Amino acid sequence: MVQIVVVGGGPAGMMAAGQAAKTGAKVVLLERNSRLGKKLAITGKGRGNITNAADIEDMIRQYPGNRSFLYGPLYRFTNEDLRRFFRDLGVATVIERGGRVFPESQRAQDIVAALEKFLINHNVKIKKESRVTALLMNGSSVQGVKCNGEIVPADAVIIATGGVSYPATGSTGDGYTLAKQAGHTIVTPQPALVPLETKERWVRDVTGVALKNVRAKLYVNEQLVAEEFGEMLFTHYGISGPIILTISRQAVMALSQGKQVQVKLNLKPALTAEQLDARLLRDFNKNIRKQFKNSLNDLLPQRLIGTMIKLSQIPPETPVNQITKEQRQAMLKALTELTLHIKSVRPLSEAIVTAGGVAVTEIQPTTMASKLVTGLYFAGEIIDIDGNTGGYNLQAAFSTGFVAGISAAKQE
Ligand SMILES: Cc1cc2nc3c(=O)[nH]c(=O)nc-3n(C[C@H](O)[C@H](O)[C@H](O)COP(=O)(O)OP(=O)(O)OC[C@H]3O[C@@H](n4cnc5c(N)ncnc54)[C@H](O)[C@@H]3O)c2cc1C
Structure with a gap:
């Protein structure tokens, strides 16, 4: 059985971990905070604007940051797929002005809870207060991570640590250090939606x-x-x-x-x-x-x-x-x-989203796999992508998380 470590329990990491486990992998999700989805819970002023009902071609235009990279993931796991995914977990959604999609309950926390349920349903081992500080490498393959000073072995590692905005939610840029360690280029982080x-x-x-x-x-x-x-x-x-x-x-x-x-x-x-x-x-x-x-x-x-x-x-x-x-x-x-x-x-820490991050030219858009290191994958805002307001950033996190999880489980 493929062993996967997912670093970061935000929307991208939770989606990736659950999908990898559903595909048949043994998955450990490591989150530095004492709870999952801390940023997700405050999105849309606590109401969680999780996606947009626009059709995919219109949607793609809403990503000023590297939109062409997102074609694959957005078609593979669409806004409709995302709504169905949450409906199956018991969270109905509604469409509001400008196509913005929210949980019917108007509580972003219900989205976090549904994702946690998804992880538990598929036996993902969730480890909170677990901060990853290094990747373990063997030549150009990843072998696991160092977390809280201990070694966690893995056949594949998915980095989903987010950007550097709103650092109090846990996204402090650790993932950039891990990606650099693997030889990846980090496009200078800049505030977007600020x-x-x-x-x-x-x-x-x-x-x-x-x-x-x-x-x-x-x-x-x-x-x-x-x-x-x-x-x-x-x-x-x-x-x-x-x-x-x-x-x-x-x-x-x-x-x-x-x-x-x-x-x-x-x-x-x-x-x-x-x-x-x-x-x-x-x-x-x-x-x-x-x-x-x-x-x-x-x-x-x-x-x-x-x-x-x-x-x-x-x-x-x-x-x-x-x-x-x-x-x-x-x-x-x-x-x-x-x-x-x-x-x-306003400073990057107050931006809603971080532009910049892991260079998209070094990631396979069909799998989210690193082009430089075998067994390494990326998902979510850590990648150099960013969208407009209206649910586009969460959709990007979910879609890239979906692709990364399944690809890592299949070792694509
Ligand atoms: C106030 C606010 C409102 C927003 N509202 C919306 C909205 O309504 N709609 C929308 O589409 N987007 C919204 N966004 C943007 C959206 O929240 C992000 O784009 C999205 O959360 C990115 O998901 P992610 O999983 O990539 O990263 P994050 O959500 O940042 O999750 C990353 C996770 O990784 C963990 N982590 C980091 N480093 C480590 C480490 N070393 N070891 C272990 N774990 C680690 C963090 O603690 C965090 O839990 C909003 C953002 C903010 C700040």
């Missing part, structure tokens, strides 16, 4: 304000390079939320090249300039006896009003009936071209 820090300090005044239907445009050296529509959030340092995370990739790249980065927000993208002007006029007419500062309650969330008034530079006490056309235009501009100058991105 909040942006702005030069404008007024964002502090609106910390925590979340907006639903916003259009964000990212400009690099005044050229439009990315555009997203959806939800965003103001934070004490700048901006975050799904659409900001999605456009952050280009910001990371541009800032590292010393380029100028700006985000322009349109807070009312559903309206044309004329429609918005008419809307403002309507609101002003309704509040004709009030001061400007008391006329925007229907237009904006309460907490944003003070800041938008400051940005429009219209004195807040101005009687509404004295607001000039030019002032209205200034307000329109503030609403539709709210400009933020990006000074930096």
Whole structure:
């Protein structure tokens, strides 16, 4: 019987371990934490956006990081397969806005529990508080790992230790050290899906304000390079939320090249300039006896009003009936071209995903096997792949885990 060691009990490692055992291997799963799936349990704000219902071709476009490498795994274990897999384990899923798939219970922890059940069903030996520090090699073959100072022999080792973001969840980059030991190239880890820090300090005044239907445009050296529509959030340092995370990739790249980065927000993208002007006029007419500062309650969330008034530079006490056309235009501009100058991105530790990792050119895309070392496999975020928000990163972890587990068990 093939003996397999899986390093890391995140989504990729759990899927790999269970599939390898189901295929007939004897599997030990080593996880450094005292529980499995610590990061998985906090995904999707604790609701677990495990995949996306998009068809596979559309899905593949959502991986800016090495999408062609993912063709094989995503076709071999699709989003539909993943939903069926969890349904069979008793976890029904639902599709929400933007095709995002969540467990019906809205609890990511139920996904973790289902995976644990899958491991137990197939007799995977789960060893928690077990940190792997080295690979055991014999020439160009792997022979096992060193864990908590002891030797664990194996015919195959699957490294599924994740990236380096959110290190408190256990992903601290150990896998990169193991991969380097085996001679693999590590493409420099970079933050992907990361909040942006702005030069404008007024964002502090609106910390925590979340907006639903916003259009964000990212400009690099005044050229439009990315555009997203959806939800965003103001934070004490700048901006975050799904659409900001999605456009952050280009910001990371541009800032590292010393380029100028700006985000322009349109807070009312559903309206044309004329429609918005008419809307403002309507609101002003309704509040004709009030001061400007008391006329925007229907237009904006309460907490944003003070800041938008400051940005429009219209004195807040101005009687509404004295607001000039030019002032209205200034307000329109503030609403539709709210400009933020990006000074930096938040550190890698705060990124949702790590771009970079084990070079895809050194991994067989059909098996996840190392091209350099016999018996060594990779799965999940440790590989130099990354996707957009919307469930794509977990799907990639599950699909690569699925392929790695079966291939390692068959010694492909
Ligand atoms: C806040 C947050 C929210 C997210 N939300 C979503 C979402 O809704 N949808 C989505 O698709 N993606 C989401 N992601 C991204 C997604 O969670 C990751 O891409 C995914 O967890 C990667 O899976 P993985 O198994 O490769 O790595 P991880 O989940 O990082 O698991 C790696 C495991 O390996 C263990 N490990 C590390 N080193 C060792 C060692 N030396 N020995 C033993 N064990 C070790 C770690 O403790 C960890 O348990 C989110 C990420 C964050 C941070």
